Amino acid sequence: MNCLYSLLLLLVTACTAEIIGRECIDSSALCTIRKDDCMLETIKVVCPATCGECSRTPIKDKVYNLTYFDLTIRSRGEQIRWILEQGDAKWIDTRVPIAAWGALKPKTLTGHLPYLEVEGRTIAESGAIALYLGRELGLAGRDNWETAEVHMLWDMTQDAFNEIVNLAFVQDAVAKAAGLKKFHEQSLPFLLNFIATRLSSGQEWLVGNKLTLADIVVAHLYDFQVGKAKELIKNSSLNAALYDRVVALPKIKHWLDTRPPSP
Numbered sequence: 001m002n003c004l005y006s007l008l009l010l011l012v013t014a015c016t017a018e019i020i021g022r023e024c025i026d027s028s029a030l031c032t033i034r035k036d037d038c039m040l041e042t043i044k045v046v047c048p049a050t051c052g053e054c055s056r057t058p059i060k061d062k063v064y065n066l067t068y069f070d071l072t073i074r075s076r077g078e079q080i081r082w083i084l085e086q087g088d089a090k091w092i093d094t095r096v097p098i099a100a101w102g103a104l105k106p107k108t109l110t111g112h113l114p115y116l117e118v119e120g121r122t123i124a125e126s127g128a129i130a131l132y133l134g135r136e137l138g139l140a141g142r143d144n145w146e147t148a149e150v151h152m153l154w155d156m157t158q159d160a161f162n163e164i165v166n167l168a169f170v171q172d173a174v175a176k177a178a179g180l181k182k183f184h185e186q187s188l189p190f191l192l193n194f195i196a197t198r199l200s201s202g203q204e205w206l207v208g209n210k211l212t213l214a215d216i217v218v219a220h221l222y223d224f225q226v227g228k229a230k231e232l233i234k235n236s237s238l239n240a241a242l243y244d245r246v247v248a249l250p251k252i253k254h255w256l257d258t259r260p261p262s263p
């Protein structure tokens with residue numbers, strides 16, 4: 001009996017140390033990272049702070065207000081909308097007409113969109129918003145390493161995204177053609193190859209073989225120029241299959257089928 005008790009104690013202590021070592025810090029930012037784990041009684045007891053008691057509002061009751069432009073190509077804000085939808089968040093889709101931007105800009109946190117408001121606080125920069133929401137909604141990986149991998153894929157995707165977006169503002173036709181050539185012949189193939197390699201052993205998802213925001217933003221990158229997804233990825237079956245998997249996720253599919261038309 002004693003032996004069994006000691007063994008149990010040892011087990012609980014080992015697990016506790018493991019849990020505390022990794023995540024159990026009294027910080028509201030981390031309260032949400034192991035949302036699924038908080039279903040477990042032990043973790044609720046060992047990590048009360050990480051299981052929502054330190055948070056003023058349980059995640060399921062939080063309302064996130066995302067503010068972004070009302071743009072035809074949807075762009076930077078749309079990838080965050082996909083994350084909110086897949087995370088089953090309650091959120092408000094605040095869209096700013098371009099004509100209203102001049103008046104709003106000086107009142108914003110960084111002078112740019114998107115920004116996210118939650119519980120009276122505001123965060124800007126799409127990477128910060130995406131990673132914050134990923135942690136809140138269980139889409140940022142299972143541990144710090146996976147979160148770093150998600151972040152890596154976010155940054156790589158945004159580099160490609162920025163390259164193509166910046167070209168939209170290039171006036172000189174020769175420079176624009178050279179930029180597009182570089183994107184299609186170098187940057188995009190590099191990214192496609194990087195993504196394909198991560199999926200080449202049969203994984204369905206890019207990080208930890210569990211859906212994360214990395215899969216969502218990669219699929220969004222392929223989609224962000226309206227109707228261009230298939231063309232962008234036509235030479236990579238692994239990338240095309242990843243895209244198909246993401247857009248077939250019931251919540252993303254529902255969003256794509258019902259999202260408001262952009263002007």
Ligand SMILES: N[C@@H](CCC(=O)N[C@@H](CS)C(=O)NCC(=O)O)C(=O)O
Nearest residue numbers: 075076105111112113114125126127
């Ligand atoms: N690094 C920022 C860039 C934000 C940004 O450049 N947003 C553009 C729209 S995609 C914007 O606000 N443009 C209007 C302006 O800068 O006045 C982010 O990732 O959020």
